[in-house]
Amino acid sequence: MQPTEHSARPGRWTPWADALLAALGTLAAMTALAALGLWSAGADQLPGAFPAVVAATVLMAVGVPVQLTGGAAFLAEAHGGLAALPLSVTLLGALTLARLFLRPLRLRAVATPGELAARAARTAVLWLALLLLLRLPAHQSFTVRTGDPLADSLGAAFGAAPTVGFRTDLPPTLGLGLLWLALVLLLTMLAARSAPLPPALLRYRAAVRPAAHAVLTLLLGTVALALVGGLVSAAVDGHPRQTLAVVLLALPNLAWLALGLGFGASWHGSVGGDLGLPVPRLLTDVLRTQDGRDVTLDLRALAVQDGRAWLLALLVAVLLLLTGLGAALHSPPGLPLRRYAAQLAAALAVAMLLIGLLTRISAEVGLSLLGFDAAGGGVSLTPRLLLAVPLAAAWGALAGLLGALAARRLRRRTPDHR
Structure with missing residues (x-):
């Protein structure tokens, strides 16, 4: 009992x-x-x-x-x-x-x-x-x-x-x-x-938790990779306090934004004035415009500022394959391939929806003096979820399928696998 x-x-x-x-x-x-x-x-x-x-x-x-x-x-x-x-x-x-x-x-x-x-x-x-x-x-x-x-x-x-x-x-x-x-x-x-x-939900555990846990591991893993990069940057870039402020306040914002961009998702927004918010230089270079109009933030726009941004797509692809493999290895063996694909597609679609909602930014400060705008600034960043969520689901289905195939091969090589 x-x-x-x-x-x-x-x-x-x-x-x-x-x-x-x-x-x-x-x-x-x-x-x-x-x-x-x-x-x-x-x-x-x-x-x-x-x-x-x-x-x-x-x-x-x-x-x-x-x-x-x-x-x-x-x-x-x-x-x-x-x-x-x-x-x-x-x-x-x-x-x-x-x-x-x-x-x-x-x-x-x-x-x-x-x-x-x-x-x-x-x-x-x-x-x-x-x-x-x-x-x-x-x-x-x-x-x-x-x-x-x-x-x-x-x-x-x-x-x-x-x-x-x-x-x-x-x-x-x-x-x-x-x-x-x-x-x-x-x-x-x-x-x-x-x-x-609860006992009534135990039968759904195998259908939900492997994919959900794998996606959670993906999200935490991207933050861990960003943490390593942030600490290295703080040690070598000459502005350790500013870099640590970004790490300690907004590291998942940047890590999960990068993950979404690696999926092919995009955001739109702008930067005007100076709010003192911990926004990295690369992002402000993309988002800052002369007339304050919204611009598109995607992998292509980042690559215009820094060509190394294309490596992000490769990194995300590797992480997704590892996520699919992890989800398959912790799922019951023998499921149809479409089940692995559908479960990871659903989990990644939900994750992308959350990433989009969590990385939204709307910040504005203004000061009017004697009727004139004396100072102010603003930052806005909004995801295009109608594109981002289906893209994440498609990547999840592909990663789930490839991960299931890889897991089957690993299980054949280890007959005593349980």
Whole structure:
């Protein structure tokens, strides 16, 4: 008989302690990484605003949009908003939550739906409470320089130096924070081999988990490769703090963007002004235009700036073949080839949809002084999902088919394979 939630370990408050550990540990890990990344980006130089910036970054990492407001007495008005995910912080939070949520269940193969729902509900209650506390330091204003000598001189002369503050609305904080938690737990149950399932769902495990786990390994593998490249770049490019800021805040953004570009997907967007966001030079060279109009970001556009970009397609092809092989080796042997192809096609299509949604960027800051636009900037990046998702599905079907054929040959060479 499987142990129940209350009989697995003694203590009446153990389930709530597990939920608190999962929620608090996740928030602590995200806050620590955000603080380190923002320090590398120079945000510690903002007068008295570093805790607010860290809190706002963690909220952004779970999908909460941050609005920028402020002004300078009767002279100026600041406006803008940030809707972007610092995916390094998001990914660390997701991995920490998955690990801590599954920790009490690590020796279990089966769990009842009621038990899983109760554990998720307790974690959600404490997680939302922590997000509400995090909103408190995220509301703060601080003085900024516009970068325009005239605007700065006028502001100083009239005693009206411009200020900018963060603001997050309560409904998005609760709604998007809960959605983030639910998506992380759902993906954990789909992809983690150690996650227990309700008895009624055990028959679907072999059809879903091998492909889902293989695609998760692909996504984490691309981040690991990007991490190696980022650390090497930080050591040799002469700007270690700026490079580390990109690594610590936006490494998965770039790694998964590169993966999508290697599929043949494209984004469109633009860069205007200077927001101080950790955007690599190669991307800004492609996206920055004189008139501010959107341009297409794809492999061809990158290759115009750096011919080595074509190697990305080759790297992605190799990674996809390894993903297909991994999915086939962990699937039950003897399935029809079309099953391997269909399962990996579906998994990669979902992954590409998530990559597109997660790498969207909409950031704009403006300052109007006496009715004139004195300073500002913006970054936008939007995926073309109607093309990207079918492309990923096609690549997944091909990789699943080739991986299944390779797995069959490997199994013939190892008769004792189980």
